[in-house]
Amino acid sequence: MVSRIVKRTPIKSIRDCRRVGSRAHSRTRRSPIKGCVPTSSAPASSSVLASINKSLRSCRRRIIKVFSKLARITTPKSSLRKKGFKILNKLPYEEATVAAPGSLASTCKFLAFEDVSALPPLDSPTRKTIFLDLDETLVHSKSDPPPENFDFIVRPMINGERLNFYVLKRPGVDRFLRAISQSFEVVIFTAGLKEYASLVLDRLDPTGAMISHRLYRDSCREMEGKFVKDLSGMGRDLRRVVLVDDNPNAYGFQPENAMPIAPFIDDLKDAELGKLAKFFEGCEEFDDMREAVRLYGLLEDEDHCKLVVQ
Incomplete structure (x- = not known):
């Protein structure tokens, strides 16, 4: 008209x-x-x-x-309600790291792996950081029925249900945490749920004097159904970082920063934390912690070879 x-x-x-x-x-x-x-x-x-x-x-x-x-009118409302946004496929970490700067792949890496768990800045730029796993590294936990040996019980609420976890501390864990916290920044990095792990850490460090920060499952990267601990976005110089973990899948992104440790279940004669404390005592001479980890691995292999020959 x-x-x-x-x-x-x-x-x-x-x-x-x-x-x-x-x-x-x-x-x-x-x-x-x-x-x-x-x-x-x-x-x-x-x-x-x-x-x-x-x-x-x-x-x-x-x-x-x-x-x-x-x-x-031509767009069905039902399709808008049911379909929603399409979930993008995850970009493999290796593929993203070799992508050219400014390319679509590098942009996807930034969006997919942009860190939301970066730690606060260090008080001293020369201070080194130790990332510690929790389960099978510092403690071992078991649900009902109760095991023969345990040190304390935590009762987290998970999925609306109150569960019992019986926690056994690895021999020497208290002494180990006190020793390394004097010279290092100690960060617990666990793939466990926060509801459970936070209660365990409250018992290991009730005053918060030894553990500087806590990272839980939501800070891990899930790759092919496995939880991987990526240290690249934590705001720490990788030359001054070590990750102690019993699970090789956890340090798949930075194996050169990883200090493997035997898993702990219930061996009350376990002495792994004592050997680890001695390793960290000698790390002050190294500017790059990755070099210290490499030399420690060589020494471990030599000792193993000697035992085999004997």
Whole structure:
């Protein structure tokens, strides 16, 4: 309806001019404005142009509204409710690390692996950091029925259910934490749920004097159903970082920073933490902790070879 009005307005004015056949008609031919409006009447010409522009804008808005309604009508509401956003496939870490800067793959790496668990800055830039696993590294936990030996019980609420976990501390864990916390920043990095692990850590370090930070399962990267502990986004120089863990899958991203440890279950004669404490005592001489880890691994292999020969 609006488009017809816009079309008829100039036609009607031309017919009126032709009926008149006066000097006004001859003057309009010399006017730069179409539509038989005398050049001397500037206000009238401005009002005609304003009216035309207003009609065109109104027509455009109505056309946009019509097409918007058609788009909503043709799109089933049920599909919008049920399908939602499409879940993107995970980008493999190795593929992202070799991507060219500024490429789509490198952008995906940033979006997929942008760190949300970065630790607060260190008080001293020269201070080294030890990331410690919890289960089978510092303690061993078991649910009901209770085992023969345990040191304490924690009762977390998981999925709306109160569960009992009987926790056995690895021999020497208290002494080990006290020793390394004097020279290192100690961070517990566990794949366990926060509801459970936080209760265990409260018993290991009730005053918070030894453990600087705690990272739980939500800080791990899930790759092929396995929880991997990525140290690259923690805000720490990888030259000054060591991860102690009994699970090789945990340090798949930075194996050169990993200090493997035998898993602990219930061996009350276990002495792994004592050997580990001696290792960290000698780490002050190394600027790059990865070099210390490499040398420790070589020494372990030599000792193992000697035992085999004997």
